[in-house]
Amino acid sequence: MFKIVERERVNPVVNKFVIESPIIAKKREPGQFVIFRLHEKGERIPITIADADPKAGTITVYVQELGKTTFEMGKMNAGDEIADVVGPLGLPTPIEKVEGDIFAVAGGVGSAEVLPIARKHKEVGNKVVAILGYRSKDIVILEEEFKSFADEVYITTDDGSYGREGFVTHELKDHLDKGRKIAEVIAVGPAIMMKVVSDLTRHYDVKTMVSLNSIMIDGTGMCGVCRVEVGGETRYACVHGPEFDGHKVNFDLMLKRLASFKEEEKISLDRYNAAVGGENG
Amino acid sequence: MADTKIPRQDIPKQTPEERRKNFNEVALGYNKELAQLEAQRCIQCKKPFCIEGCPVEIDIPAFIALIKEGDFDGALAKMREKNLLPGICGRVCPQEEQCEIKCVLQKRFGAVAIGRLERFIADYEIEQDKMVIPPVADPTGKKIAVVGSGPGGLTVAADLAKLGHKVTLYEALHAPGGVLVYGIPEFRLPKAIVSRECHILEEMGVELVTDFVVGRAATVDELFEQGFDAVYLGLGAGLPWFMNIPGENLAGVYSANEYLTRINLMKAYKFPEYDTPIRVGKKVAVVGGGNVAMDAVRSSIRMGADEAYIIYRRSRTELPAREEEIENAEEEGVIFQFLVNPVQYIGDDTGRVKQIELLKMELGEPDSSGRRRPVPIEGSEYKIDIDTVVVAIGNGANPLVPGTTPGLETNKWGNIVAEVETGKTSKKAVWAGGDIVTGAATVIEAMGAGRIAANSIHEYLTTGKW
Ligand SMILES: Cc1cc2nc3c(=O)[nH]c(=O)nc-3n(C[C@H](O)[C@H](O)[C@H](O)COP(=O)(O)OP(=O)(O)OC[C@H]3O[C@@H](n4cnc5c(N)ncnc54)[C@H](O)[C@@H]3O)c2cc1C
Ligand SMILES: Cc1cc2nc3c(=O)[nH]c(=O)nc-3n(C[C@H](O)[C@H](O)[C@H](O)COP(=O)(O)OP(=O)(O)OC[C@H]3O[C@@H](n4cnc5c(N)ncnc54)[C@H](O)[C@@H]3O)c2cc1C
Ligand code: SF4
Ligand code: SF4
Ligand code: FES
Numbered sequence: 001m002f003k004i005v006e007r008e009r010v011n012p013v014v015n016k017f018v019i020e021s022p023i024i025a026k027k028r029e030p031g032q033f034v035i036f037r038l039h040e041k042g043e044r045i046p047i048t049i050a051d052a053d054p055k056a057g058t059i060t061v062y063v064q065e066l067g068k069t070t071f072e073m074g075k076m077n078a079g080d081e082i083a084d085v086v087g088p089l090g091l092p093t094p095i096e097k098v099e100g101d102i103f104a105v106a107g108g109v110g111s112a113e114v115l116p117i118a119r120k121h122k123e124v125g126n127k128v129v130a131i132l133g134y135r136s137k138d139i140v141i142l143e144e145e146f147k148s149f150a151d152e153v154y155i156t157t158d159d160g161s162y163g164r165e166g167f168v169t170h171e172l173k174d175h176l177d178k179g180r181k182i183a184e185v186i187a188v189g190p191a192i193m194m195k196v197v198s199d200l201t202r203h204y205d206v207k208t209m210v211s212l213n214s215i216m217i218d219g220t221g222m223c224g225v226c227r228v229e230v231g232g233e234t235r236y237a238c239v240h241g242p243e244f245d246g247h248k249v250n251f252d253l254m255l256k257r258l259a260s261f262k263e264e265e266k267i268s269l270d271r272y273n274a275a276v277g278g279e280n281g
Numbered sequence: 282m283a284d285t286k287i288p289r290q291d292i293p294k295q296t297p298e299e300r301r302k303n304f305n306e307v308a309l310g311y312n313k314e315l316a317q318l319e320a321q322r323c324i325q326c327k328k329p330f331c332i333e334g335c336p337v338e339i340d341i342p343a344f345i346a347l348i349k350e351g352d353f354d355g356a357l358a359k360m361r362e363k364n365l366l367p368g369i370c371g372r373v374c375p376q377e378e379q380c381e382i383k384c385v386l387q388k389r390f391g392a393v394a395i396g397r398l399e400r401f402i403a404d405y406e407i408e409q410d411k412m413v414i415p416p417v418a419d420p421t422g423k424k425i426a427v428v429g430s431g432p433g434g435l436t437v438a439a440d441l442a443k444l445g446h447k448v449t450l451y452e453a454l455h456a457p458g459g460v461l462v463y464g465i466p467e468f469r470l471p472k473a474i475v476s477r478e479c480h481i482l483e484e485m486g487v488e489l490v491t492d493f494v495v496g497r498a499a500t501v502d503e504l505f506e507q508g509f510d511a512v513y514l515g516l517g518a519g520l521p522w523f524m525n526i527p528g529e530n531l532a533g534v535y536s537a538n539e540y541l542t543r544i545n546l547m548k549a550y551k552f553p554e555y556d557t558p559i560r561v562g563k564k565v566a567v568v569g570g571g572n573v574a575m576d577a578v579r580s581s582i583r584m585g586a587d588e589a590y591i592i593y594r595r596s597r598t599e600l601p602a603r604e605e606e607i608e609n610a611e612e613e614g615v616i617f618q619f620l621v622n623p624v625q626y627i628g629d630d631t632g633r634v635k636q637i638e639l640l641k642m643e644l645g646e647p648d649s650s651g652r653r654r655p656v657p658i659e660g661s662e663y664k665i666d667i668d669t670v671v672v673a674i675g676n677g678a679n680p681l682v683p684g685t686t687p688g689l690e691t692n693k694w695g696n697i698v699a700e701v702e703t704g705k706t707s708k709k710a711v712w713a714g715g716d717i718v719t720g721a722a723t724v725i726e727a728m729g730a731g732r733i734a735a736n737s738i739h740e741y742l743t744t745g746k747w
Contacts, residue, residue, distance in 0.1 A: 023498050032497075037455055043547065043556040044455075069556060084455040086492040217542055217557075220453045220494055221679050222463075224521040224536035234523060234530065239681060253530055256632025260532040264558030271553050 001081040005058060011139040014064045014109050015074050022057030024049070024087045030116035031093030031211070031243055034059065035219045037084035038073060045069050046216045046238075048113040049088060059085075062112030062141070068268040075276075089219040090242045093186075093209075095120045100183030101127045103175070104150070105168050105197055107189025108134060111142050113211060114188040122149045126183070130154070131171045133193070137162035168193065169200050176204045184209060187246060191255050198246030208246040212237045214254060215261070229253050289391040290319040297612040301582050304467045304550055307609060308372075313351075316401040320349035323393045326385055331395060334383035336729025337436075339363045341380060341395055348398055353405045360402055361415060365439040365481075366432060366728065368407070368474045371400025373465060374725045375603050407477065414484045418445035423742045426451060426509040428495045428682065431459025432724045433715030434515035435482065436731030437738070442485045444739055449509075450487055453494040456546065459517050460716075461724070463546040464538070466576050468583065469606075472545070496681040501689070501711060511738045514697060514706070514713040515731065518721050519679025523672055524568075528626030533560065533634040537573045537673035544580050562668030563587045566637050568623055569673030570600040571721075575607065577671040578615050586669070589615050594622040594642050594655040620644070620655065624662060626670060636664045675721055686711075696720060704734030709747050712738055 006018035024034060033048045051060035065074045076082070095117070104118035111132045122128045130146045133156040140162055146153045154171045155163030164171060168189075175182070185208040187197040194210040201208040214226040214237045221239035228237050229250035235241065293309045294300075300307050311319065323345045331341045340359055347356035360367050374380075376396035384392035406413070423446045427434045430452040438448045456462050458475040483489055495501065501512055521536035523529045535543075540559070543549040547557035561584035567577045570593035581589040591610070593600060596619045600607055611617070620642045627636040641661035644653035678695035690698045690707035697706055697713040704712040714730030716722055741747060 023493075027498055041548075041555045043558075084492050086453065086455070086494060088497055089494065217539065217547070218454060220681060221519045222517075222521075223539040223542050224523075225539045227530060229530060234525075236520065239520075239679075253632070257530065257532055259631070260633075261558040261560060264552065264560060268553050268556060268558065 001083060002085040004076055004078055004080050004082065007076065007078050009074075010062065010141045013139060014062050014112075014141055016060065016062050017073075017076075018058050018060050019082065019085060020057055021059050021085050021087075024085065025052040025057050025059050026054045028052050028059065028088035029092030030095065030120045032088035032090050033219075033242065034061070034085050034087030035089060035216065036073070036082055038069065038076070039083050042072075042083065043069055044084075044217055044219070046089070046213070046219060048211070050112040050115050062109055064109040067265050068272045071269070071272065086219060089238060091240070093117045093120070093243055095124055097125045098183040100181040101129050101151075103172065103182055103185045104128060104130045105172055105185055105187045105189075106130070106132050107168060107193035108139065109141075110187075110189030110193070110211075111146070114186055115142060115145060117186055117188075118146070119149055122151075127151050129175070131156070131168045133157070133168035133171075133189070134162075135159065167196070169196050172197065173200060176201070176206065182206050185246075186211075191251055191258060194246060194249075195251035195255075198249065198251070202247050209243045210246040210249060211242045212244060212249065212254065213242070215258060228257075284321050285324065285386065285390050287318060287322050289322070289394055290315050290397075292394075292397050297614070300468065301613050304583055306471055307468050310404050311397055311401040316348055316398060317351065319394050319398060320345045322386065322390070323349070324386070330383040330385060331380045331393070334380040336379070336725050337363050337732055339380075339399075344402065345393065345395070345398055348402065353402060356402050357406050357413065360399065361413060364399075364728075365436055366478050366724075367399050368403030369432065369461060369470060369478065370725055370728070371396050371398075371403055372470050372474075375723055377604060379725060403474075407474070412477075412481060412484070414481060415439070415443055417443055417485050420447065421445045421742065423447065423511075424449070424509045425511045425513065425738060425742075426495075426504045427513045427515065428501075429453075429459060429515035429517055429715075429717075430457035430479070430489070431515055431517045431715060431727060432461060433517075433727035433731040434459070434513065435478065436728040437513045437515065437712075437714075437735045438482055438487045439485065440732060440735035441738060442482065442487050446739070446742065448487045450482070450489050451493045451495050452489070452491045454546065455491050457489055457491060459515075463542045464573065464576070466541065466545055466580050468579070469576065494681065496685040501682065501686040501708075505710070510710065510742060512711045513704075513731075513734055513738065514682060514711065514717060515715045515727070516679055516682055516697075516713075516717040518676035518716040519681070520677040521672070522675050522677055524623065524674065526623060526625050528628055528634065529672070531626055531628040531634040532632055533562070533668060534626055534670040534672065537567075537569070537577045537671055538676065540577055540671045541573070541580065544584070550580075550584060559584070560669070561586055564590075564665075564667040565669040565671065566590045566592050566623075566665070566667045567671045567673055568592045569675075570595070570602060571673065571675075572602045572606060573675075573721075574671075574673035575602045575610050577673050579606075579610055579613055581669070581671070582613050582615065590665075590667070591615055591617045592621055592623060592637070592639065593617065593619055595652065596620055596644060599652050622655065622657070627664070633668070634670055635666065635668060637667050637670060638662055638664045676716075678717060678720075694720070702733070703737035704730060705737060705747075710741065
């Protein structure tokens with residue numbers, strides 16, 4: 001059992017959790033994730049480790065409410081216990097001092113996922129530019145966090161209610177067009193967003209890494225559900241990734257695989273809503 | 282007196298009509314009368330060949346004699362001397378290729394049903410509701426990390442715990458048992474039996490740590506730094522193979538591991554009561570012919586498929602699955618398509634599989650495995666409509682531990698290299714066994730390898746000699 005020591009609703013759809021997990025807190029590196037199973041009947045869901053406090057023995061995650069399990073987690077509070085937390089999983093992001101700027105580009109809750117990577121880049125002495133995109137003003141998260149260390153922070157919202165109106169790609173394109181020396185773009189967010197970022201940077205021949213959020217079960221390379229096509233080869237996101245060269249990822253296939261259980265997910269959520277008398281989702 | 286006139290006793294089963302609709306165990310097991318009748322068939326050989334066929338060397342005639350006399354407690358104790366997991370082996374061992382094939386009665390009268398008797402004794406123990414905890418020697422102060430809680434890891438843990446060593450068993454998943462819990466379905470091996478055996482281990486003082494991935498949460502070297510004196514790697518097989526043909530990544534195409542893990546470990550057959558979904562359509566094609574394929578195809582029927590196919594590239598004679606399971610599958614209405622191989626999967630416009638294209642094969646000359654090699658018949662392609670595919674053609678090795686353990690030698694397939702006689706790897710104080718060394722094999726072979734390694738580990742811990 002893993003105790004939740006802190007829970008905070010950071011926007012209408014995302015909760016921050018601080019969870020006791022001393023082994024993972026000590027060992028984790030930026031880019032790695034955990035898998036939660038909330039209880040005996042729960043499914044296993046992968047979530048990125050946004051931060052950790054090795055001394056306190058805790059990890060921090062940001063979880064967006066999307067379906068049954070994440071809504072259920074959203075109802076958990078400090079003091080509640082999670083049946084299983086496994087990790088750290090996946091390969092750490094390779095981070096070293098490079099020539100040129102690091103562009104951390106995130107969509108929605110992806111900003112929590114790219115946060116530890118961006119911070120570590122800063123720590124090793126790289127110049128870090130963050131471009132964070134959200135649907136609207138009310139779901140902007142972690143702006144202050146990024147501003148506390150990044151060299152530049154740009155916010156975009158789809159509806160223009162905050163920051164620049166438009167998508168992260170609009171902002172990114174301006175920087176590319178200005179001919180800035182960009183060592184690497186790291187894009188984390190919904191698959192469709194990572195696809196459009198990769199499509200954009202391909203034209204400029206700028207290295208782009210994406211963190212693939214494919215469906216997972218074990219996270220140890222045993223089941224194969226997380227497989228993705230990279231450069232024409234089948235790779236397992238949980239052990240070979242989750243980060244891959246965005247220019248080589250077959251996003252169309254990935255998007256289709258993500259929809260594998262759409263109908264079942266709806267059944268699950270409807271049943272959950274009926275049980276809690278809620279209108280989630 | 283032994284009586285060879287008594288025929289080999291069949292095991293009562295659920296009828297095919299019933300069992301198509303449930304995940305309950307198919308074979309119901311002997312009752313006392315049947316068990317004692319079967320036990321009378323054993324002629325108590327002076328030189329029992331049957332024992333040679335058992336990788337953990339159970340004293341087979343001795344336990345059978347005790348069953349015959351009605352001393353079931355005695356039979357149980359005899360069994361437990363050598364086998365930690367009788368309820369499991371009695372069910373899933375390929376007895377017909379191991380102990381029973383060596384039985385002297387095999388040719389003329391049919392082998393003594395050793396596996397079924399073994400299972401009877403294990404079930405008797407559960408019925409009595411008594412749990413015999415094997416005695417444990419005084420603590421030696423030595424600490425061993427066993428990585429992976431499949432049958433191999435469980436055996437090493439039990440053997441070393443008995444000798445007084447302190448064992449910590451690390452398991453990546455949330456439940457112990459390895460393939461026994463995530464792969465082999467409930468209808469062949471009830472999960473309650475596996476958790477009971479794991480509980481006995483804990484009673485023996487083994488510390489069970491689930492949710493712990495060695496190579497990530499701690500590397501093997503870090504385990505040594507934490508004070509372990511020896512490490513056993515029983516990681517099992519990993520990374521399911523695909524055939525690298527078009528359409529394999531379409532939605533609705535599963536590896537057998539994914540398919541069975543969803544159903545067994547995550548209990549998707551109880552969805553939506555359990556959260557993990559699975560989608561099993563009306564027409565399921567399972568590619569492969571081993572035990573794994575049989576488990577997948579029979580699960581499909583229970584999940585409500587109208588048509589469930591086995592797609593196998595050789596003929597029935599070459600099917601590697603256990604005969605008993607093939608017959609069960611046939612009774613349950615599985616459709617076998619022999620001498621065909623998939624060439625591609627075709628998807629609909631949402632990216633979900635809707636057809637499989639097959640190529641007919643014929644059998645040519647025997648290959649290196651001694652089985653006749655399937656040769657494609659050109660131009661014989663045809664398609665069948667299906668909505669679910671399960672690829673059950675085997676697994677490679679998991680790179681997680683080898684990739685994080687300097688000095689640990691692997692072969693060209695990624696399997697860990699270990700000495701057959703001892704289980705020793707190329708790295709000091711590290712042993713390995715089971716599927717991670719041999720590639721996919723059997724429960725009892727993994728247990729046999731575990732026993733050998735446990736002996737070697739004990740010797741190392743007492744003499745200090747590597
Ligand atoms: C490596 C990795 C890191 C992730 N990090 C985060 C994070 O930090 N914060 C966050 O909010 N989300 C993260 N996700 C996504 C998160 O796992 C899914 O949103 C979650 O599993 C949805 O579960 P659900 O039951 O609430 O929704 P569901 O109703 O099950 O699904 C909603 C959608 O989420 C996706 N999904 C479903 N099951 C899984 C699964 N087992 N694994 C991955 N995706 C799935 C599918 O596209 C589905 O259509 C990450 C995913 C991966 C693979
Ligand atoms: C569907 C199916 C049906 C089968 N049917 C039969 C049958 O009828 N009869 C038979 O004899 N055999 C059968 N087998 C084969 C048999 O189950 C295996 O040969 C046997 O389980 C191998 O045992 P093992 O101890 O090597 O590993 P496994 O049982 O594979 O267990 C390995 C364990 O190690 C864990 N692990 C892996 N990596 C790590 C890590 N880094 N850190 C921590 N833990 C880790 C895994 O999660 C797993 O639990 C079947 C296999 C399958 C898949
Ligand atoms: S453990 Fe397996 S091989 Fe050994 S006697 Fe029992 S059934 Fe036969
Ligand atoms: S070989 Fe057969 S008959 Fe002889 S002891 Fe073994 S089981 Fe009995
Ligand atoms: S999640 Fe099962 S192999 Fe990656």
